[in-house]
Amino acid sequence: MENIGLILLFPLIGVIINGLFGKKLSEKVISLIGPGMVGISFIISVSIFLHMLSLPEEERQVRQTLFTWIGSGSLNVEFAFLFDQLSGTLALIVTGVGFLIHVYSVGYMHGDKGYARYFTYLNLFITMMLILILGNSYLLLFIGWEGVGLCSYLLIGFWFEDNENANAGKKAFVVNRIGDFGFLLAMFLIFKTFGSLEFGSVFSQAAHLTTINDTAIVAITLLLFVGAVGKSAQIPLYVWLPDAMAGPTPVSALIHAATMVTAGVYMVARSSVLYALSPATMMVVATVGAATAIFAATIGIAQNDIKKVLAYSTVSQLGYMCLAVGVGAFTAGIFHLMTHAFFKALLFLGAGSVIHALSGEQDMRYMGDLRKHMPTTFKTFIVATLAIAGAPLFSGFFSKDEILWFAFSNPRGNPVFWFIGLLAAGITAFYMFRLVFMTFFGESRVKPEAAHHLHESPKTITIPLIILAVLSLVGGYIGIPAALGGANHFEHFLHPVFADAEHIIEQSGHAAHHSHAMEYALMAIAITVAFTGFFIAYNKYYKKKYAEPTEEPGFGYKLLENKYYVDEIYEASVIKPFMGGSKFLWKGIDVAIIDRIVNGSGWIFRKTSQVLRKLQSGLIQEYIVIFIMGCVFILGYMLFK
Secondary structure, X not given: OOOOHXXXXXXXXXXXXXXXXXXXXXXXXXXXXXXXXXXHHHHHHHHHHHHHHOOOHHHOOEEEEEEEEEEEOOEEEEEEEEEOHHHHHHHHHHHHHHHHHHHHHHHHOOOOOOHHHHHHHHHHHHHHHHHHHHEOEHHHHHHHHHHHHHHHHHHHOOOOOOHHHHXXXXXXXXXXXXXXXXXXXXXXXHHHHHOOOEHHHHHHHHHOOOOOOXXXXXXXXXXXXXXXXHHOOOOOOXXXXXXXXXXXXXXXXXXXHHOHHHHHHHHHHHOHHHHHXXXXXXXXXXXXXXXXXXXXXXXXOOOOEHHHHHHHHHXXXXXXXXXXXXXXXXXXXXXXXXXXXXXXXXXXXXXXXXXXXXXXXXXXXXXXXXXXXXXXXXXXXXXXXXXXXXXXXXXHHHHHHHHHHHXXXXXXXXXXXXXXXXXXXXXXXXXXXXXXXXXXXXXXXXXXXXXXXXXXXXXXXXXXXXXXXXXXXXXXXXXXXXXHOOOOHHHHHHHHHHHHHHHHHHHHOOOOOOOHHHHHHHHHHHHHHHHHHHHHHHHHHHHOOOOOOOOOOOHHHHHHHOHHHHHHXXXXXXXXXXXXXXXXXXXXXXXXXXXXXXXXXXXHHHHHHHHHHHHOOOOHHHHHHHHHHHHHHHHHHHHHO
């Protein structure tokens, strides 16, 4: 039997060694342990994946139970792992891309005083993400879910000496707790409805239900999606993700590309049977996804911080994935999750290479003409940009186009979702090429103190960039659709995982049959829109060259630059009233009333004791007088009574 537990054991060993002994180890040893343990985990994942592929298609599930974790009454939860087509794909992404990010970190974090602590957190992040995707029950998934939340707090606020970084970590932690509360309630309802938290038991029972939009199923799926909204940064809980840029750039790549933010999409896909039984919830998921995709894309237009542009790009792309699973295109959502892991990790690591060369500068207004000084970073960044923009033959083209096609043609899709996704794709092409032209082309606007030592990054940084560039180019070929002469191997590979959900969707709605001609037409429109976004950016930021605006920006630009003032609205409507209420409870209730009552009680007893203690003089004569007076008082009382 394949030992699935080994996949997460080795990163955990890295946590223990670097966490306990890191201060005594050299940077070289830490650099071997941190990335090395994740590399071993990747090799084991590949081994188990190949073993799974050797099994008959209907039996491609490798299970391992370590022990019974909770056994109480009817609640029985085993500490067990499931390695199937879905979790196997995610395991390869997490360990493979995670390993490259670890290697990149060796060069990026060189000399940092928290070097051992950094790799401890990074290994722990990978461990928790693996528990999340490999766990065989909602409870184990939730343990990993909370674990990556903790790790995000630790890594986003890694440089906690700066209050801004510490506050960003706290913001991510608090906002995610809102979503996690929904997840907890969903688990309670799942156990009440199905008597189990184990995936196999829950989904086998659900697959035999015939009631569509059953109240319990709708409630469960909506509450699960509340958790996904927090973790995968959808409207209205997306606000933590742009602030996550406070951490080291490799952390941004890990969170945004291969781990935490994809957890919500994975959870919805894993629960596909439940969502298929609730078209009402799927409409909510698709609507929120589409709204997030277009909303975040428009914000990206006006950002000048290179990492902030990529952050809002991530929010937008996560919206695409939610749109996909919301219209029932679960395979398309996971396909885009995979390709996005390649090109978004590359974009963040490329941005990190630029920031590293510019001594920490992140404002694109102080960049320009970097392609001459950083040729490898530039070439790989261009590949990632073409992939995310949906350029033909690049990985993002196949996954994005599949989402748009299913948004248009699936029984639970509609042309409105397709149009919003199309518009978001055009905007994505615009802001990404705006980033490229402002950073790598035009005249140099680099500050003098950084200009004199501009150079390409070391090989520990550029080699991961090259590998990710190759994946960003060819990673989509496993999902070439039939309309383009492909067999869509990825869809067939994942089909057994989503077969029950797809059957329910087909039974509950009639899909319109569209010809390949329609698919070609929509594909051509998507390519045209993407090219239009590129052309506008080319005309404004390359042909005319970027220059500081001489006129005061209009209201629309200011609105986008200030991110629709959402943070300010939350500050005024939620944070300040909450802080004001807390201050009132503190000073008005706790200090003014409760403390005064407690302190007043002490004052009364103290003053009383000061009077009464004088009766204890220690003089026998006084005690005799008091005794006689007491006797006289008692006798007098008895006589006159």
